[in-house]
Amino acid sequence: MQDAGTRIGIIGDGVVGGALRAWFESQGADVHAYDPPKGLRDRAAIDEANVVFVCVPTPYDAVRGFDHSYLLDAMGSITGCKLVVVKSTVLPGTTDELQRRYPQHRLMFNPEFLREASAVDDMAHPDRQIAGVTVQSARDAEALLALLPPAPFVRVCSARQAEMAKYVANSFLAIKVSFANEVSDLCERLGIDYAATRDIVAADHRIGASHFDALADGYRGYGGKCLPKDSKALLGLAERAGVQMDVLAAADAVNARMIAALPHIDAPRKPRIEHEIEIETPDVLIERQRAA
Numbered sequence: 001m002q003d004a005g006t007r008i009g010i011i012g013d014g015v016v017g018g019a020l021r022a023w024f025e026s027q028g029a030d031v032h033a034y035d036p037p038k039g040l041r042d043r044a045a046i047d048e049a050n051v052v053f054v055c056v057p058t059p060y061d062a063v064r065g066f067d068h069s070y071l072l073d074a075m076g077s078i079t080g081c082k083l084v085v086v087k088s089t090v091l092p093g094t095t096d097e098l099q100r101r102y103p104q105h106r107l108m109f110n111p112e113f114l115r116e117a118s119a120v121d122d123m124a125h126p127d128r129q130i131a132g133v134t135v136q137s138a139r140d141a142e143a144l145l146a147l148l149p150p151a152p153f154v155r156v157c158s159a160r161q162a163e164m165a166k167y168v169a170n171s172f173l174a175i176k177v178s179f180a181n182e183v184s185d186l187c188e189r190l191g192i193d194y195a196a197t198r199d200i201v202a203a204d205h206r207i208g209a210s211h212f213d214a215l216a217d218g219y220r221g222y223g224g225k226c227l228p229k230d231s232k233a234l235l236g237l238a239e240r241a242g243v244q245m246d247v248l249a250a251a252d253a254v255n256a257r258m259i260a261a262l263p264h265i266d267a268p269r270k271p272r273i274e275h276e277i278e279i280e281t282p283d284v285l286i287e288r289q290r291a292a
């Protein structure tokens with residue numbers, strides 16, 4: 001648990017930032033959120049914080065790429081020398097690059113795995129708590145973990161490792177949804193009850209029931225803010241690295257087919273700018289690995 005001197009700031013009071021604020025408030029923490037579009041304009045509270053969580057959007061577009069502009073706006077506004085914890089989903093290498101650009105802060109990456117529909121409860125009861133560190137923040141891992149909700153699985157690792165794990169988790173769930181949709185079509189064609197089939201298969205604890213619905217709330221495929229953009233971002237990264245990811249690419253194509261047949265709930269967020277400011281880190285890393 002936090003010690004008395006810990007003042008927490010949250011930049012971005014959306015699904016993730018709002019759920020994080022709710023967790024800290026439930027713990028009686030000294031926490032303040034900053035989000036001008038939401039009327040939260042107390043800049044001084046962020047300036048006075050010693051730990052700042054960054055929970056701003058990180059849109060991805062398959063054509064235009066990753067939009068870091070919200071992230072860089074947020075980072076550029078943090079004064080002093082603070083522990084800055086990125087909770088926004090970012091490509092592997094991004095936190096290291098932010099550490100390089102903002103050497104006065106200690107940067108960490110703490111992936112968030114909550115579901116939008118049950119954000120506050122998921123935030124408070126996570127399956128895992130991951131502290132992704134840079135060289136400069138390695139000593140802060142225990143302090144960060146003491147602040148956050150406890151979890152049965154805890155891991156301290158490099159920021160890049162944690163960033164990768166977040167993308168792999170969301171991409172795996174995307175693959176599961178696309179597979180469920182195709183199996184559902186086959187069941188329908190054969191006159192077999194898909195829901196009953198799913199229940200039998202999902203009773204295997206290795207498989208599980210989540211993301212196995214072919215029709216959720218009247219919609220097919222996967223939508224929402226995260227699975228489409230995160231699976232496309234991982235595909236884009238793999239392509240630049242020269243690695244084939246046929247299974248994920250097929251899941252993405254199946255999803256496009258499913259949502260074309262029936263509209264999905266949320267259109268993915270469009271990037272705000274086109275490569276105005278770009279963190280090239282993943283590409284730089286790939287080049288470095290190729291050269292080695």
Ligand SMILES: NC(=O)c1ccc[n+]([C@@H]2O[C@H](COP(=O)([O-])OP(=O)(O)OC[C@H]3O[C@@H](n4cnc5c(N)ncnc54)[C@H](O)[C@@H]3O)[C@@H](O)[C@H]2O)c1
Nearest residue numbers: 012013014015016035037055056058073074088089112116
């Ligand atoms: N929604 C989810 O289920 C979920 C789950 C895990 C991870 N994530 C990741 O977390 C990040 C945030 O997602 P979200 O769903 O909470 O987004 P959101 O759109 O709900 O909230 C983001 C908030 O940030 C604010 N904001 C943007 N720029 C700002 C700035 N410079 N200063 C202050 N506030 C600013 C916006 O006004 C908005 O309220 C994304 O990277 C997303 O991929 C989301």
